[in-house]
Amino acid sequence: MDDEQPSLLYKVKPLGDRLPAVKRPEGHVAFRTKMMWVIVILVLYFVMSNVYIWGLDQTESLDIFAQYRTIMAGASGTILQLGIGPIVTASIIMQLFVGAKIIKLDLSNKKDKACYQSVLKLLVIIMIFVEAIPQVYGYLVPSDTFVDMFGSAGSKLMIILQLFVGSYLIFLFDEVISKWGIGSGISLFIAAGVAQAIFTGTLNWYAVDDSAATSLSNPPAGTIPKAIYVLMNTNSSDMMNGGYETIFLGQPNPMVALVGTVVIFLVVVYLESSRIELPISHGNARGARGKYPIKLMYSSNIPVILMSALLANISMICLLFYTNGFLSSIPFLGANDSIGYYESGSTTASAGMAWYLSTPQGLTDWLLPILNPSSYGNGHSVLQNLCHVGIYVGVMVLGSIMFAKFWVETTNLGSESVAKNIQRSGMQIPGFRREPRVLKRVLDRYIPTITVLSGALVGLLAAVADMIGTVGNATGTGLLLTVGIIIRFYEALGREQMMEMNPMMRGFFGSED
Numbered sequence: 001m002d003d004e005q006p007s008l009l010y011k012v013k014p015l016g017d018r019l020p021a022v023k024r025p026e027g028h029v030a031f032r033t034k035m036m037w038v039i040v041i042l043v044l045y046f047v048m049s050n051v052y053i054w055g056l057d058q059t060e061s062l063d064i065f066a067q068y069r070t071i072m073a074g075a076s077g078t079i080l081q082l083g084i085g086p087i088v089t090a091s092i093i094m095q096l097f098v099g100a101k102i103i104k105l106d107l108s109n110k111k112d113k114a115c116y117q118s119v120l121k122l123l124v125i126i127m128i129f130v131e132a133i134p135q136v137y138g139y140l141v142p143s144d145t146f147v148d149m150f151g152s153a154g155s156k157l158m159i160i161l162q163l164f165v166g167s168y169l170i171f172l173f174d175e176v177i178s179k180w181g182i183g184s185g186i187s188l189f190i191a192a193g194v195a196q197a198i199f200t201g202t203l204n205w206y207a208v209d210d211s212a213a214t215s216l217s218n219p220p221a222g223t224i225p226k227a228i229y230v231l232m233n234t235n236s237s238d239m240m241n242g243g244y245e246t247i248f249l250g251q252p253n254p255m256v257a258l259v260g261t262v263v264i265f266l267v268v269v270y271l272e273s274s275r276i277e278l279p280i281s282h283g284n285a286r287g288a289r290g291k292y293p294i295k296l297m298y299s300s301n302i303p304v305i306l307m308s309a310l311l312a313n314i315s316m317i318c319l320l321f322y323t324n325g326f327l328s329s330i331p332f333l334g335a336n337d338s339i340g341y342y343e344s345g346s347t348t349a350s351a352g353m354a355w356y357l358s359t360p361q362g363l364t365d366w367l368l369p370i371l372n373p374s375s376y377g378n379g380h381s382v383l384q385n386l387c388h389v390g391i392y393v394g395v396m397v398l399g400s401i402m403f404a405k406f407w408v409e410t411t412n413l414g415s416e417s418v419a420k421n422i423q424r425s426g427m428q429i430p431g432f433r434r435e436p437r438v439l440k441r442v443l444d445r446y447i448p449t450i451t452v453l454s455g456a457l458v459g460l461l462a463a464v465a466d467m468i469g470t471v472g473n474a475t476g477t478g479l480l481l482t483v484g485i486i487i488r489f490y491e492a493l494g495r496e497q498m499m500e501m502n503p504m505m506r507g508f509f510g511s512e513d
Contacts, residue, residue, distance in 0.1 A: 007103060007105050007115065013114075016119055016120075016121045016122045019118075019125075021121065021172075022180070025179060031500040034181050034496065035181075037177065038177060041176055044173065045192060046192070048166060048170075049080050050075070051079050052079075053163070055142050056141070057143040062139040062140075062347050063347065064135065064138075064139055064347050065316070068312045068475070069473075070193055070472075079162050079163065080167075082128065082135075082166070083167075083189075084170060084190070085131055086124055086127035086128040086171075087167075087170065087174065088186065088309075090127045092306070121171070128163070128167045132163040133160060136159050136163070139347075182492050183485075183492045190478070190485060191482045194481070195482065196472075197471075197472030197473060198261065198470070198472045200222070200472055201474070202471050202472070203225065205220045205225040208221045216246070221253060223254070226253070230243050230247050231247075249364055253471045256362075256469060257362060260465065264476065264480075267461065268461065268484070269483060271457060272483065272487050274296040275293045275294060275296060276296075276446055276450070278294065278446070280427045294446055296453070297454050298408070298450045299403075299413075299458070300454075300484065301477075303401070303403035303455045303459065304480060305481070306407070307396060307399040307459065307462075308462075310399065314354065315354055318339055318340035318349060318353070319340065321334055321336070321340070322334075322335055322341070323342060340352040340354030341354075356388050357391065358388075359475070360466055361473075363468065363469060365378065366467065367467075369385050393464075399459065400456065404454055405448075408451045415440045415444045423435070423439060462477045464476065465477075
């Protein structure tokens with residue numbers, strides 16, 4: 001190992017070291033202090049999600065990632081417009097490059113890990129500008145007053161700087177929670193954003209059109225207030241002639257979406273707790289036995305995150321080719337309705353390939369047009385709607401399987417890597433020789449199958465949740481992520497409390513004093 005050349009990233013490391021960063025605590029941080037930092041950062045996150053971009057014309061601007069907003073943990077039109085997008089993109093790039101050995105860094109080595117973190121900060125900054133500039137020059141329109149103050153180029157530069165400040169603060173907030181708090185800041189921001197969407201979607205008592213008075217044609221937007229309002233202001237005959245339809249299927253936030261949200265939540269909780277446990281024993285200590293758990297959701301939610309990011313990028317590219325002045329003039333690709341047709345002012349495809357790959361927004365978007373096209377038609381035939389559902393579900397499931405297999409192999413979760421880890425820990429599977437090759441053959445009976453099954457399950461669950469609909473437009477992917485995040489945060493709380501009561505446990509869990 002000593003003869004190996006250090007990674008070329010060490011030449012970039014000094015630049016990353018000069019960037020603002022959160023200092024790691026020198027000793028143990030008390031549980032109460034950690035919880036305080038988690039609460040403070042979450043409060044600041046919600047405050048920032050309500051700080052609107054100075055000088056932005058909200059009426060003329062478009063949010064090209066509107067349908068993926070909840071999983072990006074951002075807020076449209078605010079300084080958190082980019083959300084965690086740049087951080088997640090940079091992290092995925094770095095992890096994939098390290099996992100695929102393109103970047104030669106050993107993250108178990110403190111020096112290599114420090115280099116990794118420094119370069120990651122630089123990549124985050126690069127990704128902030130990569131994601132901010134196309135949006136500002138394409139879809140985020142400065143107001144006329146702002147243009148008069150700073151000029152056309154200056155006003156756009158000011159908006160880019162605001163987006164940079166918001167995104168980099170989110171990155172620093174993530175570091176605060178990772179070093180001084182509990183769990184991952186990014187995960188908590190996603191869960192907080194989805195929880196806020198579900199809460200407001202369920203209990204919002206303001207009318208759908210808040211500029212008009214509340215009425216049966218303009219009921220409260222929240223699921224429960226809408227149901228109460230319709231029941232209190234409608235007689236039995238009117239309930240049969242449209243009242244129940246308004247409650248259970250009426251947009252936004254129909255009762256079916258609330259029921260679907262609860263059912264998906266419970267299903268994911270059950271699947272997260274399902275696992276196969278392989279018996280293991282210590283090779284040198286007789287009687288020392290344990291179990292190696294292989295969770296049914298082995299690949300976690302990573303495959304569906306990557307699949308959603310891929311579909312979001314495809315949607316953005318199709319939109320750019322249809323609406324951008326230069327790109328729309330390119331032969332075959334530009335303004336091609338077969339690739340994606342977009343109505344004026346919309347960022348969601350209405351036809352073409354982009355529409356078939358788009359996320360169905362609840363039952364009224366696909367099921368009712370199939371069952372009753374005369375009353376609920378969406379401009380597409382029954383066959384086209386069936387193809388839309390089939391293609392979307394198929395792409396989500398197959399894409400998640402592909403990403404699950406790729407992720408497991410590049411993050412040392414494959415059979416060979418797990419066998420080596422078990423062998424290095426001094427453990428073995430009873431009845432088999434303590435050799436990595438033997439252990440690998442045993443694990444090959446389980447891990448490849450579980451990987452494919454977990455990828456298919458998370459893809460199918462996300463697709464079904466989107467098709468049923470979720471309150472607050474939390475999306476199926478957002479709901480899956482939130483359930484997993486809550487479970488892992490609960491487990492982290494338990495570990496922290498155990499270490500607080502028994503300091504000897506800190507070494508067992510790898511905590512540094």
